[in-house]
Amino acid sequence: MPEAVREPFTDLAHQRDAVALGMWAFLGQEVLFFGVLFVLYTSLRVRHPELFAAFGPLLDWRLATVMTVALLLSSFTMALAVRFAFTRVRGRLVFTLLATMILGAAFLTMKGWEYAHHLARGETPIVDLADTLAAGPGMATFFGLYFVLTGFHALHVLGGLVALAWLTLAAWRTPASDLRGSPVMAVGLYWHFVDIVWLFLFPALYLAARPT
Amino acid sequence: MNHHHQDIPAPTLGAASLVLLALLALTAATVGLALLELSPAVHVATAMTIAALKAALVAAVFMHLPREAAATRLLALVAAALLAILLMMVTVDIRHLGGG
Amino acid sequence: MKSWLTTTDHKRIALLYLGTMTLFFTLGGLLATVLRVELATPASDLVAADTYNRLFTLHGVIMVFFFLIPSIPTFLGNYLLPLMLGAPDLAFPRLNLASWYVFVAGGLLTLTAMIAGGLDTGWTFYTPYSTVFSDSHVVLAVLGVFLAGLSSVFTGINFIVTIHRLRAPGLTWLRLPLFVWSLYATSLILVLATPVLAMTLLLVAIERGLQIGIFDPATGGSPLLFQHFFWFYSHPAVYIMILPGMGVISEVIPCFSRNRPFGYAFVAASSLAIAVFGFLVWGHHMFVAGQSYFASVVFSFLSFAVAVPSGVKVFSWLGTMHRGAIWLTTPMIYALGFIALFTVGGGTGLALATLALDVHLHDTYFVVAHFHTIMVGGMLMAYLGGLHFWWPKISGRLYSERWGRIAAYILLVGFLLTFLPQFILGTQGLPRRTASYPPEYQFLQGLSSAGATILAVGYVLPAIYLLASLVRGRPAGDNPWGATGLEWQTTSPPPPHNFLDQGTLVVGDPYDYPNAPQPTIAGAGDV
Numbered sequence: 038m039p040e041a042v043r044e045p046f047t048d049l050a051h052q053r054d055a056v057a058l059g060m061w062a063f064l065g066q067e068v069l070f071f072g073v074l075f076v077l078y079t080s081l082r083v084r085h086p087e088l089f090a091a092f093g094p095l096l097d098w099r100l101a102t103v104m105t106v107a108l109l110l111s112s113f114t115m116a117l118a119v120r121f122a123f124t125r126v127r128g129r130l131v132f133t134l135l136a137t138m139i140l141g142a143a144f145l146t147m148k149g150w151e152y153a154h155h156l157a158r159g160e161t162p163i164v165d166l167a168d169t170l171a172a173g174p175g176m177a178t179f180f181g182l183y184f185v186l187t188g189f190h191a192l193h194v195l196g197g198l199v200a201l202a203w204l205t206l207a208a209w210r211t212p213a214s215d216l217r218g219s220p221v222m223a224v225g226l227y228w229h230f231v232d233i234v235w236l237f238l239f240p241a242l243y244l245a246a247r248p249t
Numbered sequence: 250m251n252h253h254h255q256d257i258p259a260p261t262l263g264a265a266s267l268v269l270l271a272l273l274a275l276t277a278a279t280v281g282l283a284l285l286e287l288s289p290a291v292h293v294a295t296a297m298t299i300a301a302l303k304a305a306l307v308a309a310v311f312m313h314l315p316r317e318a319a320a321t322r323l324l325a326l327v328a329a330a331l332l333a334i335l336l337m338m339v340t341v342d343i344r345h346l347g348g349g
Numbered sequence: 350m351k352s353w354l355t356t357t358d359h360k361r362i363a364l365l366y367l368g369t370m371t372l373f374f375t376l377g378g379l380l381a382t383v384l385r386v387e388l389a390t391p392a393s394d395l396v397a398a399d400t401y402n403r404l405f406t407l408h409g410v411i412m413v414f415f416f417l418i419p420s421i422p423t424f425l426g427n428y429l430l431p432l433m434l435g436a437p438d439l440a441f442p443r444l445n446l447a448s449w450y451v452f453v454a455g456g457l458l459t460l461t462a463m464i465a466g467g468l469d470t471g472w473t474f475y476t477p478y479s480t481v482f483s484d485s486h487v488v489l490a491v492l493g494v495f496l497a498g499l500s501s502v503f504t505g506i507n508f509i510v511t512i513h514r515l516r517a518p519g520l521t522w523l524r525l526p527l528f529v530w531s532l533y534a535t536s537l538i539l540v541l542a543t544p545v546l547a548m549t550l551l552l553v554a555i556e557r558g559l560q561i562g563i564f565d566p567a568t569g570g571s572p573l574l575f576q577h578f579f580w581f582y583s584h585p586a587v588y589i590m591i592l593p594g595m596g597v598i599s600e601v602i603p604c605f606s607r608n609r610p611f612g613y614a615f616v617a618a619s620s621l622a623i624a625v626f627g628f629l630v631w632g633h634h635m636f637v638a639g640q641s642y643f644a645s646v647v648f649s650f651l652s653f654a655v656a657v658p659s660g661v662k663v664f665s666w667l668g669t670m671h672r673g674a675i676w677l678t679t680p681m682i683y684a685l686g687f688i689a690l691f692t693v694g695g696g697t698g699l700a701l702a703t704l705a706l707d708v709h710l711h712d713t714y715f716v717v718a719h720f721h722t723i724m725v726g727g728m729l730m731a732y733l734g735g736l737h738f739w740w741p742k743i744s745g746r747l748y749s750e751r752w753g754r755i756a757a758y759i760l761l762v763g764f765l766l767t768f769l770p771q772f773i774l775g776t777q778g779l780p781r782r783t784a785s786y787p788p789e790y791q792f793l794q795g796l797s798s799a800g801a802t803i804l805a806v807g808y809v810l811p812a813i814y815l816l817a818s819l820v821r822g823r824p825a826g827d828n829p830w831g832a833t834g835l836e837w838q839t840t841s842p843p844p845p846h847n848f849l850d851q852g853t854l855v856v857g858d859p860y861d862y863p864n865a866p867q868p869t870i871a872g873a874g875d876v
Binding site: 044045046051054055058059062063065066067068069070071072073074076077080081084085088162163164165166167173174175177178181184185189 | 431441540543544577578
Binding site for chain 2: 083084241
């Protein structure tokens with residue numbers, strides 16, 4: 038039995054198939070997990086469209102476009118990493134994994150800068166819920182949605198970076214002949230999914246109002 | 250067993266590059282359309298259609314979904330369908346309530 | 350000790366779950382005991398109203414999320430699924446162990462919330478009460494439930510992949526035991542509904558902990574939206590609780606009727622149908638919550654539709670017994686109790702799904718009685734039936750059949766006395782979740798409390814004689830009931846990788862009872 042096969046499986050293709058099914062089942066639950074946020078978004082947008090017109094322009098669509106490009110490039114390098122993991126080309130595998138990590142880290146850095154920028158301008162989601170004389174739906178409502186949606190996404194990117202670091206380390210230490218494709222494929226599927234979430238968040242938030 | 254003959258799910262460099270270019274072009278398109286003066290409904294519809302197209306490209310090529318087993322494809326489909334149902338019923342409920 | 354805590358053997362992990370969940374069940378039961386003692390008198394005299402609120406909330410949270418939802422899948426399912434498939438283990442053994450640790454972590458968080466003073470929101474955590482007004486430990490508790498949910502997602506993924514990819518050669522889909530079909534349907538719900546609850550609870554924690562208005566109407570949020578999310582999970586969740594129970598019954602009835610299940614394919618399909626319909630009925634919890642009339646009509650109609658696949662199952666069980674040779678063992682008594690009580694629970698569910706009737710019955714004891722009839726009368730009966738059916742396989746020992754039957758009958762009597770009065774209380778309009786009540790309801794409340802005492806005896810007895818069987822019980826042999834199914838083709842208890850020789854497995858008709866081996870247990874002569 039080759040090194041890469043784990044119990045209870047006895048052959049590699051069977052194991053890859055099972056990992057793919059398991060990972061897609063996990064992504065299925067992620068679809069519903071993020072789905073709640075998109076339903077929350079829809080509910081607010083249908084009931085209070087004026088919030089999006091008023092506060093949408095406060096979001097930086099130019100930076101967000103750069104962030105989108107960074108994530109798309111990272112998906113590209115990730116797809117190649119999966120290929121190199123299965124073909125057992127160790128050098129290229131490590132290189133593409135590192136490239137994916139750098140692009141992901143760049144995305145998070147821009148996100149962090151954006152958060153700091155909003156908070157510094159007083160665009161905060163935090164309100165005193167016990168205050169019954171609250172001003173009603175307003176900037177805090179819009180930024181509450183923005184921070185919650187992008188925050189959950191950013192946490193998923195962070196989780197992806199941890200997984201990628203672990204893969205890179207494993208690839209570094211493993212002789213080329215023992216490289217295992219399935220774990221890289223599983224992390225790859227996750228990474229692409231997180232990318233897809235952003236592909237919806239980008240127009241939903243940053244392009245909700247006509248950019249100026 | 251000779252595992253070098255195993256099916257490799259990930260796309261080739263050429264296919265991945267093509268998809269990347271398409272994704273970048275679609276990103277440019279969605280930003281460009283957002284700058285035009287259109288009704289809000291058209292804006293939302295085009296933006297979400299383009300996002301769905303991009304997601305489909307990623308799922309089909311980067312995530313090699315069409316090459317997976319029938320069970321895997323079905324599961325992905327069911328998850329998407331359930332989200333659609335949740336979204337639809339909540340929206341229908343809000344619409345029928347009227348106002349906030 | 351260490352070998353147990355680091356085990357990846359699905360059978361050992363199942364037993365870890367059994368131990369953990371028995372503790373939670375005991376705790377939830379003790380909380381219920383305090384509730385029933387308080388309700389024996391009309392005044393709120395044993396505990397204050399605020400304490401009462403915390404007690405019923407913790408009873409609900411612990412029983413629903415730490416016993417009813419995980420119990421049959423993570424104990425019986427975990428133990429039996431690979432055996433029934435002729436597989437050495439689940440597809441991802443380490444993920445299986447991780448799910449137990451996540452479950453324990455969730456339980457500890459919830460217990461911490463309880464020790465710190467508990468919470469008073471009800472197990473439904475409705476906003477804005479839970480996020481703005483409640484002065485209790487909501488954040489800790491919802492994070493605990495979040496972790497319990499994550500653990501069940503892991504279990505669900507593991508089961509789906511195992512059923513698809515690790516069936517023994519020749520074990521086609523239409524040769525799968527009906528218990529496996531029900532676990533498959535359950536796993537689909539676990540994987541696809543739980544994340545909705547998970548995110549919703551995180552949003553509650555964020556709204557309350559960070560003061561970000563999400564569901565709060567004062568900042569433009571919608572409490573109704575919270576209810577949509579909550580019930581999108583929590584209605585399918587009752588099918589998570591009952592479907593595996595139905596699967597157990599579908600194993601027990603053919604074995605003790607010595608007959609093939611009537612309409613096998615329909616029963617298998619009905620599990621999937623219940624899972625699918627179960628996703629489409631969440632709004633029937635919101636008929637009087639301000640949901641639109643249009644949505645209510647749609648949800649009411651769909652709720653009636655769920656009765657069809659449920660009816661198919663009841664019909665199949667009756668059809669299996671018809672012209673079978675019925676053998677009234679302990680598991681069979683539980684199965685018969687299940688059929689009767691599930692029918693009552695399901696029928697009263699239809700009453701609640703009726704729009705006009707629900708206006709009267711909503712939030713009364715009728716709802717409490719309906720829910721407990723399905724859960725205690727249905728799911729718990731199935732759980733105990735399954736526990737007794739497979740106990741000889743799991744422990745390798747036979748328990749006292751006499752005590753088993755006595756306990757089963759005590760449970761049935763205790764159950765009926767506890768919950769039938771509550772149906773009447775509900776139709777008379779007594780609201781649920783109150784520590785005190787007008788004196789004219791005291792007779793029925795007293796009956797209910799008396800019944801609960803009998804019920805408690807019925808729960809303690811199996812704990813005693815099952816544990817005693819470990820020491821004093823006679824060896825069970827490989828197949829004491831003369832049952833079909835691959836799990837009976839290995840030793841009791843099974844060896845570490847389940848089958849000493851995978852090659853000798855005979856895979857065929859899963860319910861070939863006309864040609865099944867003879868039972869080896871004493872007293873089987875009257876079969």
